Amino acid sequence: MARSIANGDYGVLNAIESASRPGEWYAVVADRRTAALSCDCPRWIFNAAGSRTCKHTDFTLGLLTAHAGPDRASAGVQAGRTPAPTGEGGDEHTFITATRRQWPGLLGTWEIEQTAATIDGAPYVVVRLKLRTGNGETLTGTVSFAARHQHTPAGMESWVAAWCGYAIAAELAYRAGLRLGALPPRRATPVRATGARASRRPAPLGFGDILRVGDVRDLGDQLLPEQRAENTLRLFLGEELYLQLKHQGYLDVSSVLYPEEERVYRLRRHAHKQREHRVRVFERGAYARDFCIVRAQNVPEADWYLTVFLGLLSDERATIGVVHAHNVFPRCSDDPMPETTPTIWQPRAENLPAAS
């Protein structure tokens, strides 16, 4: 079977906006094993016989070279480099704030770099977010805006949060051994469940269905925070993993802090999503104890779940730091359901070639 994004072999390197159609995106992805780039633009897809490149893969390759070498000005991104505020001293860049708001489980130190560039003669603004996780890993997400569409910073914010945050979160999940589904559809507008046609066959979720805009409750899409949170979890995991979570009731995350114990956290989800479950801690494959990681008030359960999940992947120490002696419980403390499936601890996978 041909490898595809659907079986987790690819990582998102760069989301590039169409030069002609605002809000339409091409995703340049890297094969994790061969480091070869591919794109989902028509030119790349229909050029199967020739050499497989397009202006998006060429441009992204240039970015990678620029960021990998000691002389970072050597590739085509040197023009108009404008370092953006990094968030030190309390003046966090709004793109970072938006990304942290969209993915509160991504813990660590954020940096942002904004550069001007051209793709095939068209001017672009390239935004690159870098996260140094509390676990000591470094991940990046890149999104390239076509300058001719004249986005406002506020208009760019959501796309930076969606694309960069997704790319970083997906890479973390991959390194932890989880295989996410296909890339989310690149739609800006939410699916509107109106009319009989919409209800018969719901369209797949797109980024427009999950984006948060501040603390606005009603974004005009009739989605309550609970639905938006559920959509976010579902879009992030992809249908296959989302269904797996639904049917088996949990996802496992291997510890990076306790490799000798082969510790694994089993993050269970309540069948009716009414309340959070305690995290079941396994050591050397055996169920050992429960950790109670309490949900903050007014946070939808799906938000809590994804935040704990990404928190363990990005900063395990901070995430279990809320667990004190009185939050550690014996096995089956909040649910008599025994554990019959042992855990298998696994180390984090190697980095994407581009992620340094």
Ligand SMILES: [Zn+2]
């Ligand atoms: Zn392309």
